[in-house]
Amino acid sequence: MTHLIDSIEFASLLCSRLCHDLLSPVGALNNGLELMADETDPDMRQRCLDLLADSARTSANKLKFFRLAFGSAGGFGDAVPPHEAKVAIEGMFASGRVKLGWMVEEQMLAKLAVKVLLNLALIAGDALVRGGQLDIGAEKRPGVTEIVVRGEGPKVILDPELRAALAGTLPAGGLASRTAAAWMVRALVMEAGGEIVLSPPGDSVLLFGAAIPDRAE
Incomplete structure (x- = not known):
């Protein structure tokens, strides 16, 4: 019952974020x-x-992004063409404030990998408060899919609570609508037996990395 209540509470927080x-x-x-x-x-x-x-x-544009980043991405089967993720990210940053560098050559990526990629890209892009360059890469290696997101700009600010949610150090009771997506990404990757790494606070360049074992895909 506790797990059910927690799931409902998390869904409520995520819905609040999307509505906002x-x-x-x-x-x-x-x-x-x-x-x-x-x-x-x-x-x-x-x-x-x-x-x-x-x-x-x-x-x-937002609805297309949310469908892939938070939904089940129905209609794509077990894998999604990375081009769909690229189009979704371009739509979210259509103002031109953030320039996108796309370094994904795979023809298909598992839904989980796409979900992680999109959410990390959104968090990094939002951290570029004065715009900048957002580079995204993903590659399948034997037994694992690796994802790298790099953000660089005149002013890079990652909310400490978002960092804590991604790093797994968010205190009990600290989950809120603005940290729900970051918490979800870490939970999904950890559940899959993978890992997430972040660049240290204060670096001029923001780096996210994720490794997702094939067995999760």
Whole structure:
């Protein structure tokens, strides 16, 4: 029963995180529709249409990313083409603030590997508070899939609680909506018999690494 309650609580925290991320673009859609209803000036109506289009695109990009990063990615079977992950990440950082370097040559990756890759990429990208370069690599080696995410920019800040969640040092009761995804990534990798490594605090470059044994795939 405790495990069930914990699972429900975690699901609630993760849902809160996703709703928070979607609130801004969905709210902008609503605002745009309200403006359209009262506006008669052609130029202003065009601006409203531009706002609606941008908000709809942002909402769709986030939903595509969340489907792969947090959902079951139905329709892909046991493995996912890495290109789908690349498109999802590009959509999340479509503003151009973060430049993506993609170094994945595999034709297919297990769903777990894709889920880990996407979440680490999102955490690293968000840590580039003034933008920068986000490099992502993944490679299958005998018995293991290795993932590396590297973030570099003018200002790199990884929330200490996110770091703790990834490192497995988050104190009891410290799990919250903003740390739920990081906690989930570590839990999935550890359950698979793998490991996650992080660069030390204070480094000018943020590095995440994950190794996932094949038996988990």
